[in-house]
Amino acid sequence: MKKKHWLVTAAVVGMALTGSAGVYAGTNLESIKASLNHGLGIQVNGSAYTPTANGKKLAPISYQGTTYLPIRSIGEALNTPVSFDAASNKVIIGSGSSTGTPATPAVSTAVIKTKYLPTDFPFPKDAKQVSLVENVADNKKQVSLLYSTKSNLLELGNTYKDYYLSKDVTKNSEIIEADNLSIVSSKDNDFVVSINSSPITNQTGAYEISVVWKEQ
Numbered sequence: 660m661k662k663k664h665w666l667v668t669a670a671v672v673g674m675a676l677t678g679s680a681g682v683y684a685g686t687n688l689e690s691i692k693a694s695l696n697h698g699l700g701i702q703v704n705g706s707a708y709t710p711t712a713n714g715k716k717l718a719p720i721s722y723q724g725t726t727y728l729p730i731r732s733i734g735e736a737l738n739t740p741v742s743f744d745a746a747s748n749k750v751i752i753g754s755g756s757s758t759g760t761p762a763t764p765a766v767s768t769a770v771i772k773t774k775y776l777p778t779d780f781p782f783p784k785d786a787k788q789v790s791l792v793e794n795v796a797d798n799k800k801q802v803s804l805l806y807s808t809k810s811n812l813l814e815l816g817n818t819y820k821d822y823y824l825s826k827d828v829t830k831n832s833e834i835i836e837a838d839n840l841s842i843v844s845s846k847d848n849d850f851v852v853s854i855n856s857s858p859i860t861n862q863t864g865a866y867e868i869s870v871v872w873k874e875q
Contacts, residue, residue, distance in 0.1 A: 693722040701728070703736045710736075740817040742835050751813060751837065775800040776872060781818050783810035789867060799874040809865050812856055816840045819854055840868070850874055 695718040701708045710717040710732035720727040734741035734752065742751050770782040774793050789805040808815070816835030823831060823844040834841040840856035852872045859865040 691722060693720045693727075695719070696721045696726065699726065703733075708736050735821075740814050742813045742817065742837075747837075771804070771806060773802060773804065775802050776804070776870075779822075781822055782806070783808045783815055785809055786868075801874070802870065802872040804870040804872075805867055806870075807859060807865060807867050809862075812840045812866065813837055815868075816842065823852070840866075845875070848875055 697718050699719045699721075701710065701719070710719075710729045712729065712732060717729045717732055719729075730750065730752070731741045739753055740751075770784065770786045771788050771791075773780075773791065786806045786808050789807055790803075791805075792803040794801055813835060816833065819840075819842050820831075820833050820835065823842070826844075826846060828844045828846045831844045832842070838858070840854065842854040843852070845851035850872060852870065854871075855869045856866045857869070859867055
């Protein structure tokens with residue numbers, strides 16, 4: 660078969676969201692026969708790109724004349740957040756909202772001053788400290804921080820996910836949804852962190868974010 664090279668644009672489609680297959684209702688699933696196209700090259704902004712998930716190479720799928728690409732991996736290549744909202748059974752690309760207040764981009768730790776969090780730990784621009792406890796136990800630094808924000812949880816969650824993946828963590832799990840954020844990451848002999856959200860009563864779109872960070 661002649662090798663094809665495709666330039667990835669906004670028109671590229673694909674629904675291979677890693678880790679989300681089990682949440683779809685069985686009545687909405689339809690069995691098909693498709694082919695993994697290992698010979699298809701992908702180019703993103705002029706550079707060759709190989710989609711991956713959890714360290715494994717992902718192949719495009721060819722079905723009835725249409726090529727399907729793994730959307731989460733492609734989203735990462737294009738710096739566009741991609742998430743799955745289990746409540747509405749919907750894949751969300753981008754901020755997740757076409758109306759209302761735009762999502763607040765994350766910035767540096769200068770928004771909230773701490774002694775022990777890494778200096779590049781990201782906070783949303785509107786973050787407001789609710790409580791902060793920092794101490795040292797058994798010669799290990801510990802941080803327990805609570806802050807409030809009206810930031811979009813999908814974008815905030817993907818910011819934290821990408822941040823910790825860039826730290827070469829040895830263990831990582833996350834739930835990133837439009838109304839729920841839960842991330843646990845750790846790096847052997849370095850640190851462990853958990854980040855969780857909870858809605859603020861009587862404040863639409865506002866959340867408290869709990870950050871618990873410890874040295875290992």
